[in-house]
Amino acid sequence: MDRIIAISVVAVIVAISAAVTDVRERRIPNKLTYNAAILGVLLQAILFGWKGLLSGALGGVIFGGVFLLFFIVHAMGAGDVKLAMALGCVVGASASVKLMFATTVAGGILAVIYMVRAKRVAKTLRNTLDILAFHARLGLQSHPTVNLDNPDAVRMPYGLAFAAGAFLWSIPVFWWR
Numbered sequence: 001m002d003r004i005i006a007i008s009v010v011a012v013i014v015a016i017s018a019a020v021t022d023v024r025e026r027r028i029p030n031k032l033t034y035n036a037a038i039l040g041v042l043l044q045a046i047l048f049g050w051k052g053l054l055s056g057a058l059g060g061v062i063f064g065g066v067f068l069l070f071f072i073v074h075a076m077g078a079g080d081v082k083l084a085m086a087l088g089c090v091v092g093a094s095a096s097v098k099l100m101f102a103t104t105v106a107g108g109i110l111a112v113i114y115m116v117r118a119k120r121v122a123k124t125l126r127n128t129l130d131i132l133a134f135h136a137r138l139g140l141q142s143h144p145t146v147n148l149d150n151p152d153a154v155r156m157p158y159g160l161a162f163a164a165g166a167f168l169w170s171i172p173v174f175w176w177r
Contacts, residue, residue, distance in 0.1 A: 048092075054093075063100050087103075100165075
């Protein structure tokens with residue numbers, strides 16, 4: 001099996017597993033994310049040697065690090081950050097940026113669907129502008145009302161975005177090889 005296809009299959013399986021538990025239980029278990037991160041770094045090392053080992057570790061830092069910023073401001077849960085880190089380890093440094101982009105696009109599309117289904121389009125747009133202004137003024141800190149701690153917030157299981165993003169990211173691997 002081609003190395004890139006093997007990596008894509010592992011990434012999609014991890015992301016779908018996370019999506020299933022996130023939808024069912026509203027959490028992504030550490031058992032999944034930590035084992036996937038270890039598997040990812042080992043897979044990278046087996047397939048690409050020392051460069052793969054470093055790429056897997058750096059992929060986890062890149063993908064997990066960017067999503068950590070959202071956790072810091074209480075816009076994302078810790079399980080999502082650990083899943084991002086694990087997927088970065090699986091796909092490696094260069095692919096993690098592409099997978100992050102695909103996940104973000106999928107997350108945006110799903111957020112619009114959730115916003116429309118909850119009939120909160122105007123409120124969400126106002127909140128988005130408020131959040132942008134808040135962070136422009138005060139930097140990287142949790143918004144006082146628009147955050148995960150707010151019981152009135154509409155929550156989307158972001159594991160769905162990871163699964164959709166991993167699937168979208170993997171399409172070129174299977175179709176254009």
